Every structure is written in structure tokens, then in C-alpha cells.
Amino acid sequence: MGRQGILIVVSGFSGAGKGTVMKALTDRYDSYALSVSATTRDPRPGEKEGEAYFFKTREEFEQMIAGGALIEYARYVDNYYGTPRAYVEKQLSEGHDVILEIEIQGARKIREQYPEAVLLFVTAKDFATLKERLIGRGTESEEVIDQRLRRAVQEAEGIEEYDYLVVNDVLDDCVEEIHRIIDSEHRKISRNTEFIEQIRAELNAFAKGE
Amino acid sequence: MGRQGILIVVSGFSGAGKGTVMKALTDRYDSYALSVSATTRDPRPGEKEGEAYFFKTREEFEQMIAGGALIEYARYVDNYYGTPRAYVEKQLSEGHDVILEIEIQGARKIREQYPEAVLLFVTAKDFATLKERLIGRGTESEEVIDQRLRRAVQEAEGIEEYDYLVVNDVLDDCVEEIHRIIDSEHRKISRNTEFIEQIRAELNAFAKGE
Numbered sequence: 155m156g157r158q159g160i161l162i163v164v165s166g167f168s169g170a171g172k173g174t175v176m177k178a179l180t181d182r183y184d185s186y187a188l189s190v191s192a193t194t195r196d197p198r199p200g201e202k203e204g205e206a207y208f209f210k211t212r213e214e215f216e217q218m219i220a221g222g223a224l225i226e227y228a229r230y231v232d233n234y235y236g237t238p239r240a241y242v243e244k245q246l247s248e249g250h251d252v253i254l255e256i257e258i259q260g261a262r263k264i265r266e267q268y269p270e271a272v273l274l275f276v277t278a279k280d281f282a283t284l285k286e287r288l289i290g291r292g293t294e295s296e297e298v299i300d301q302r303l304r305r306a307v308q309e310a311e312g313i314e315e316y317d318y319l320v321v322n323d324v325l326d327d328c329v330e331e332i333h334r335i336i337d338s339e340h341r342k343i344s345r346n347t348e349f350i351e352q353i354r355a356e357l358n359a360f361a362k363g364e
Numbered sequence: 365m366g367r368q369g370i371l372i373v374v375s376g377f378s379g380a381g382k383g384t385v386m387k388a389l390t391d392r393y394d395s396y397a398l399s400v401s402a403t404t405r406d407p408r409p410g411e412k413e414g415e416a417y418f419f420k421t422r423e424e425f426e427q428m429i430a431g432g433a434l435i436e437y438a439r440y441v442d443n444y445y446g447t448p449r450a451y452v453e454k455q456l457s458e459g460h461d462v463i464l465e466i467e468i469q470g471a472r473k474i475r476e477q478y479p480e481a482v483l484l485f486v487t488a489k490d491f492a493t494l495k496e497r498l499i500g501r502g503t504e505s506e507e508v509i510d511q512r513l514r515r516a517v518q519e520a521e522g523i524e525e526y527d528y529l530v531v532n533d534v535l536d537d538c539v540e541e542i543h544r545i546i547d548s549e550h551r552k553i554s555r556n557t558e559f560i561e562q563i564r565a566e567l568n569a570f571a572k573g574e
Contacts, residue, residue, distance in 0.1 A: 275553065281566035288570075303571050310564045318551045319560065331551065338548040341528045341541065343485065350529065354520045356491035360498075361517050 159187075159246040160339055161268050162253045163261045163316075166276030167306050169287035171322045175276065176253055178329045186336075187250040189242055192218065195233040208238060226256065226263035251336055258312040265315070272339050274332065275316040279323040369397075369456040370549055371478045372463045373471045373526075376486030377516050379497035381532045385486065386463055388539045397460040399452055402428065405443040418448060436466065436473035461546055468522040475525070482549050484542065485526040489533040 166172050180186045192208040194215050203209055210218070215234045218224050227236030237254060245252045254264065264271050278284040288302045313319070318335050322328040339345065376382050390396045402418040404425050413419055420428070425444045428434050437446025447464055455462045464474065474481050488494040498512045523529070528545050532538040549555065 277563065281563050281570075284563065284567070285570060303567075307567050307571050310560075310567050313560050313564075314553060316553050318548070319553050319556045320551065334544045335548040335551060338528070338545045341530065341545060343524060343526050343529050346529045350520075350523050353487065353491050353494065354523075357494070357513075357517050357520050360491075360495060361513050 157249050157340065158345070159248070159250045159252055160336060160345075161242065161246060161264065161271040162186075162251055162336060163264050163271055163273045164253055164255045164276060165257055165261055165273070165309070165312075165316065166320075166322075167278065167284055167309055168302055169284070170276045170278050171325070171328075172255055172276050174325065175320075175322055175328050175332065176255060178325060179332055180253070182329060183333060185249075185251055187245040187252050189237055189245075189252050189254045191235050192224065192227075192238050193233060193235045195235075208241075210234075225267060226260040228257075228259060258309070258315065261312075261315065270344070272318070272336065273316040274318050274320050274335070275313050276320045276322050276328075279321050283323075367459050367550065368555070369395075369458070369460045369462055370546060370555075371452065371456060371474065371481040372396075372461055372546060373474050373481055373483045374463060374465045374486060375467055375471055375483070375519070375522075375526065376530075376532075377488065377494055377497075377519055378512055379494070380486045380488050381535070381538075382465055382486050384535065385530075385532055385538050385542065386465055388535060389542055390463070392539060393543060395459075395461055397455040397462050399447055399455075399462055399464045401445050402434065402437075402448050403443060403445045405445075418451075420444075435477060436470040438467075438469060468519070468525065471522075471525065480554070482528070482546065483526040484528050484530050484545070485523050486530045486532050486538075489531050493533075 164172055164176060176188060180188050190204060190206070190208055192210050192215060194210055194212050197203075197207070197209050201207065212234070215227075215236070218236065218238070219227060223239055224236035225239050225242060227234055229235075237256070237260070242252050242254075254260070256264075261273055265273065278287065284306065288306060289299055320328060320332055320335070343350070374382055374386060386398060390398050400414060400416070400418060402420050402425060404420055404422050407413075407417070407419050411417065422444070425446070428446065428448070429437060433449055434446035435449050435452060437444055439445075447466070447470070452462050452464075464470070466474075471483055475483065488497065494516065498516060499509055530538060530542055530545070553560070
């Protein structure tokens with residue numbers, strides 16, 4: 155390919171359908187790779203090593219933290235979850251655009267270490283749609299609704315730290331929208347320095363009559 | 365539309381086909397408007413006021429300069445050429461993406477006054493193609509070739525001041541590429557503050573049980 159991949163961070167409102175969109179995007183275009191997280195939680199039936207997760211013991215995971223082998227990590231309840239650096243960087247150097255589906259704390263870590271990463275925030279098309287998803291099908295307990303609400307309010311606070319707002323209304327359109335954004339990002343001057351240097355060198359040589 | 369237009373600056377190598385691309389883009393999509401320059405040069409047969417140019421006397425033009433009515437202007441040989449601010453801002457406020465085809469000095473003026481403008485640099489796909497165009501069909505004088513060369517070398521120096529590199533190889537692809545870039549630019553977080561503020565306000569109100 156000759157081009158460097160782009161690191162893409164995807165966050166967004168719970169219930170905006172991030173997972174479905176990313177799955178459709180990677181199914182449709184070979185140029186994308188979904189990052190595979192490392193975790194200390196036990197594999198569920200049918201989960202294979204290196205597919206949904208890299209499964210680690212607590213000791214292994216803590217060694218990865220200590221050795222800088224994770225770009226970012228977080229602890230939920232009693233388990234660690236994190237993004238292995240090696241997998242991401244291998245995919246990027248092979249020209250794949252790597253997608254990380256993480257929350258804002260992780261997104262910030264990425265931005266610090268990879269300033270050229272592209273951060274996408276996925277939302278429903280309007281508040282009414284989002285509300286429907288927060289409330290659910292009328293089957294959710296008050297506690298669950300309250301939890302979702304507080305999470306959405308929190309998620310909304312950090313939107314300005316992202317680069318693009320992506321509206322997931324019609325799945326297919328949303329997938330194409332993200333693909334166009336990443337395609338456009340590849341056209342950024344800063345991502346085409348090699349091409350520019352070459353055409354400039356050839357132009358100068360030509361001007362000197364070489 | 366409810367959305368603010370984007371000011372698009374297009375520069376690039378002479379012979380990269382900028383004019384053709386912009387014409388095709390504005391023909392294909394209603395959302396774009398080509399900026400109309402003001403000039404003191406005489407109308408050529410068939411040129412209508414307000415189409416290719418707004419025709420001005422030297423006195424009128426110098427009054428526009430003095431009154432800040434031009435975003436940028438330049439003098440070539442004995443004539444002035446410039447971009448009237450009123451036309452551009454009217455189009456932007458009506459939601460049109462306004463295209464200015466100007467050189468780097470003008471592009472810099474735009475960036476100073478409209479930091480959110482998008483600057484595109486158009487090139488041929490490689491040096492060999494560019495060279496062919498610089499040399500022409502073997503009918504050009506050495507002087508003309510030399511002039512084109514020096515201009516291309518100069519144009520190449522400022523590329524890093526632009527945002528995107530657009531390769532004009534197949535016209536149709538190039539038009540779509542630019543359209544995708546502008547479409548993606550409309551998805552930038554900074555261009556969607558109204559949407560974000562609204563969904564955030566509704567979310568907060570909902571969380572408070574209002």
C-alpha cells in the first residue's frame with residue numbers, strides 16, 4: 155500500500171449502535187482492522203483467544219502495564235481491559251486503519267500518544283431517538299434507566315474533545331459516512347509528505363535542467 | 365439548511381485542471397457556489413457582469429480596498445483582481461460552500477480572516493504527468509516552458525500550508541473526492557456545536573426528570 159494506517163477512536167452514546175456500525179464497516183472494507191483488547195476476565199463459551207479478546211491472567215496483564223505494552227487500560231469491577239500496543243502498531247504499519255472502540259478516558263490516552271489519531275463520536279440522530287434507547291422497551295428497571303442516563307450525560311460532556319460527529323440513523327449511510335471521513339483524512343497534507351517531497355524534488359531537478 | 369457554509373480555497377499546480385474540476389463540482393452539486401472576483405480589466409466579448417467577474421473601474425476598486433470590501437486582492441500587470449467579501453459571506457450564510465480559486469498569497473489572507481476555511485491543493489498524479497503538461501504539446505516556446513516551471517516550483521513550496529492534497533487523475537473521481545472532503549468537514553465537531561448543545565441540554569433536562 156505504501157501508506158500508513160490511521161488510528162481511529164470510536165466513542166459515543168450507549169445505544170448509538172457503535173458495535174454494529176464498526177462490524178459493518180470492517181465487513182465491507184478490507185482496509186480496516188478492529189483492535190483486539192486484552193482482558194483478565196474469563197472467556198465466555200465460544201470466545202476464542204485473539205478474536206474478541208486476548209485473555210490474560212492478572213499477573214500477565216500487570217506485567218503488560220509495567221512494560222508499556224498497553225496503549226491504554228481500565229479496570230471495571232474486578233477485571234482489567236486494555237489495548238495492546240503491538241497489535242495496533244503492526245496493523246498501522248501494514249497500512250490498515252485500526253479502529254478502537256473505547257470511552258473518553260481511553261480516547262484521551264490515545265490522543266496523547268498518537269496526536270494524529272482521528273476521534274469519532276457516534277450519536278443517534280436526535281434526543282428523542284436517544285431517549286427511546288435509554289428508556290428501552292419499557293422492560294428496564296428504574297435503576298438501569300437511571301444508570302444509562304447518567305452515563306449518557308457523562309459521555310456528552312467530552313464531545314468537544316473529538317474530531318468528528320457521526321450520526322447513526324441509517325446503518326448503511328453511517329458506515330459510508332465514516333469511510334468517507336477516513337478516506338478524506340488520508341488526503342490530509344500531513345499524511346502525504348512522501349508524495350509531496352518526491353514531486354517537489356523532481357520539480358526542482360527538472361527546473362535545474364537535470 | 366440550518367448549516368453554515370464552508371469557505372474552500374483551491375490552489376494547485378498550473379495545468380492540474382483546477383478550473384475544470386471546480387466547474388464539474390458546481391455543476392454536479394447545488395451546495396457549492398463559485399466566488400466571483402472583482403477586476404479592473406475590461407470585459408471580453410460575451411463576458412457578463414457578475415458571471416466571470418464583477419467589472420470595476422480603478423477608482424471603484426481602490427475604494428473597495430480602502431473600505432475592507434475585499435477579502436484579498438492582487439495586482440497582475442496593470443489590473444487588480446480581488447474577492448468581494450459581501451458575495452462570499454452572503455453565500456456562506458445561506459449554507460453554500462463557497463469555492464475560491466486563488467494562489468498562495470490569497471490563500472494566506474483567507475486563512476488569517478477565516479481560520480475555519482478549508483484549503484485544498486490540486487496536483488497531477490505524478491511528476492511525469494505534471495512535466496508533460498508543463499512542456500505542453502511540443503508547441504510551446506522555451507520561454508513559456510521556463511515560466512511554467514518556475515511557477516510550479518514556487519507553487520510547490522507552499523503545499524504544507526494547505527489542509528488536503530487532491531489528485532486530479534480521473535476528473536469524475538477528483539470531483540467526488542473533493543465532495544467527500546467537504547462533506548466530512550461538515551461532520552467536524554466544531555461545525556456542529558448547535559446540534560451538540562441541544563442534545564446535551566435535552567439530556568441534562570431529562571436526567572433531572574424535567
